[in-house]
Structure formats: structure tokens, C-alpha cells
Amino acid sequence: MSSIRLQLLLCAVVLVPNLNAQIDSSTKQLAHDIFKQLIEINTTDSVGNVTTASEAMAKRFRDAGFPEKDIYIGGPNDRKKNLVVRLHGSGKHKPLLLIGHLDVVEARREDWTTDPFQFVEKDGFFYGRGTEDMKDGDAIMATTLIRFKKEGFVPDRDIILALTADEEGGKSNGVDWLLKNHRDLIDAEFVLNHDGGEVQMDHGKPVALVVDATEKLYSDYQLLVTNPGGHSSLPRPDNAIYELAHALIKLQEYQFPFELNSVTRAYYEHMAKVKTGQQAADLQAILQTPPDPAAIDRISKDPTDNSKIHTTCVATRLSGGHANNALPGRAEAVVNCRILPGHSKQEIREELAKIFADPKIEIRYVTNAGETLDNIPDQRSFAPPPPRPDVFGAITSVAAKMWPGVPVFPTMATGASDGVFTMAAGMPTYGVSGVEAERDDHREHGRDERVPVESFYKGVDFYYQFMKTLTSAH
Secondary structure, rough: OOOOHHHHHOOOOOOOOOOOOOOOOOHHHHHHHHHHHHOOOOOOOOOOOOOOHHHHHHHHHOOOOOOOOHHEEOOOOOOEEEEEEOOOOOOOOOOOOOOOOOOOOOOOOOOOOOOOOOOOOEEEEOOOOOOOHHHHHHHHHHHHHHHHHHHOOOOOOOOOEEOOOOOOOOOOOHHHHHHHHHHHHHHOEEEEEEEOOOEEEOOEEEEEEEEEEEEEEEEEEEEEEOOEEEOOOOOOOOOOHHOOOOOHHHHOOOOOOOOOOOHHHHHHHHHHHHHHHHHHHHHHHHHHOEEEEEEEHHHOOHHHHHHOOOOOOEEEEEEOOOOOOOEEEEEEEEEEEEEOOOOOOHHHHHHHHHOOOOOOEEEEEOOOOOEEEOOOOOOOOOOOOOOOOOHHHHHHHHHHHHHHOEEEEEEEEEOOOOOOHHOOOOOEEEEOOOOEEEEEOOOOOOOOOOOOHHHHHHHHHHHHHHHHHHHHHO
């Protein structure tokens, strides 16, 4: 039995306070109004304003009775100010930090069937940019703290909430800025990140509540091809666009090696018990030593599973040429990679060079701020922290009431989050959310982003019960 599985079994029983199983109408209205307000504040990097969202949430906390001394708004520039709010506890334990980003990915109105910056409810869903990633979580955490304050609940430790800028890109990452400039405001024993974890659904049936215990490493690379160009009436085989296209086809056809770590192995050990038929057999087969190549191939056809067992790299942007009647003298693409724990950004750049096998293609590193560099920082993702009995015990106890029989276990986030900064600062970080999400209907970063209405309200209910269980004196 793996150490992670053993520790989860040991922490599965926690005394749960007597909690109301359903949120009342006033709480539901509060959560709805906060969610709507956040969606309708444009917080994109290009034209949005995170400060506006921070100030709107600060007002809600003031109106709920939080004193000014426990509310901080600050950041490196006028558009990228972060909000930090503290709910004081008894001091029995060291503080707990909740993090969530207020910024969202760009969204164009012409791509959507609704206005991405209008909160729209239709067909049982809330639509809008950020409904999944992650203004639902921001609204849920804010609602929980406001609810605690109004009830007069005193947790056994301070609870700090940081709502921040530029997780999705930009030059002013809020968690990083707060750690470097105001560590005292957010210093904590451990961190809960609502931008991770979920109740996984399979055609309406909950199959697992997963907690992000580790995550992949994010890295962007610029591919650049240059040549003299020339007149389009005299085509040449070294056309920059053709050269780049050939490289991208090679990348599309390449698969990085199969790999499991302690977290993903524990995840698939659980999933093998949940699945049936060929899927269950394949999951068992990839857990063997050596794993079955045919099973790996079948499992890899599912995008979610593929991303958990391989490093992935995909072209996300493309540009080239300067005139319709001229050979392109320059073509470039951005390749986005999500790297399995234990591998570095430089290692993946070297692997890309082997895949392309073309010295004419320059591969350069693109920073989160959009700068293109020849040198790459020596960065790897962090080993997963050991599961905390109090965190996993509280999750398991509440989940047993809300989703009876559904297992709780750790997983690896296939994206990337601000947890990379808190983990680097020595604060164990876990992605926890009670929002239900269909395995095959993830629309974050895409068009018509949405979250089921009832899933959002169940997430509100779960988080309140989870946080009260976790921070009640024991």
C-alpha cells in the first residue's frame, strides 16, 4: 500500500460539527450576487482591471463587518492590485491561506454565443468568462468568509484570503508579488487553492472528489524560422512557413514518454476500482511493471488521461509572412508545454530540438511576462507535500454526507496554478473544490465557458462545511 493511500485511510474519520446540509436562500443570493459581480468586471490582462474587482470585494467585506485593518489592497500598478482579507481565529493553530486569482483569459465576443463579460443563466448553466476558471471559486471563498463573520464563528486559526492578479499571464503575478513584498500578510502553515480539485462527474454521476496534491510545470517556447524571403513568383523549398509547419507536424505526431509519480499512481489505483470493463483492465495494465504499451495507447486517447501520464506540448499561436505577394522571411509559433514533475524547462527545450531535428528552427523561452529569452531558468515542479490528516479528513467527512460512497483521493493538476509560488515559499498547497464538473465538458480558457447552476451552489455548501469542519476547535 502506498504511503499516500495509508495516510488517507488514517485520516478518513473526523468529527464534523452539526452543519446545515443545505444553504439557505440568503446565502444562495449572496453567492449569486458576488459571482455575477465578478464575472461582469473585465479582468483580462489586455483591457481589464483586477483592481476594480479587488475593490468591489473589499467593499463587500467591509459591509459584512470586517474592520479596515484586516483588509489590504495593493499591487505593483493601478490595474493589478490584490486583495488580502483576514478573519481572526483563536490562534490555537498557525494561519491558513486561501488563494484565488481574479484575472481571466482573454475572450472575444464574436467567438461566443453569449457576451463573455455578462453573467448569463440559461439551460441550467451560468455562462461567462471565469465561471470555471476561477471566479466561481472566488465567489465561494468570499461567501464562506462573509458567512462566518455574520455568524460570529471563531475558527481555531486565522483564515487569510488572497484574491490576486495575473495567474493567467501578465507581468504582475499577485501571489508572487505579495510573497516578495508583504509576506507577513499571507504567511501561513498551509494553503488551500480553489483553482484545483473538483468532484469528477461521468454523465451526471459523481465518481470521485479529487484534491490536487501536485501539478505540472508550465512553460512556453517560441519557435522561430527566418530566411531571406523573396518574390512569391519564385517559390523556394526553404519557405519559412513550410519549415515551421513541418516542425509542428512532427510535434503533433510525437508523444512524450509514459510516466507515473506517487500521486498519479495512487489516482489510477483508485480509478481502476471505479471503472469497469476494458477501461478498468487498461488502468490495471498501466500500473504493472512494466506497463502494457497497448493499454497506454488506449488510455492516451482520452485527453484528460493523456495529460496525466505524459508531458504535453502543443502549438497555441502562429504567425508569419509580411505580404500576400512575398515569400515569408519570418515565421514563428508559440508552443505551450505542461511538464511532468521532476523534469525541467531546459530538458524539454532539448527534447523539442531532438523532435524537430532542424537547426534552422530557433527554440527560445518565453517568460510569463511575454519576454523571449535565450536562457531558461533552472525550474522544476515541486514534489507533492504529504497529505495533511486535518485537510483530507475534513474533505472526506463532508464528502461522505454530500456524495455518499464517492472516494476522495489526490491527483495531479495537468495545468498550472499559483500553487507554484506558495510551494516554493515553503507552504504546502492543496487544490480543493466541491464544484461538480463533467469529465468531458471543461471549457475554461475556451468559448462559452460555463458551470452548472446546481454544481455552483453545491460548491458553496461544500466549502462552508469543509472550512468549518477544518477550522473548528479539535
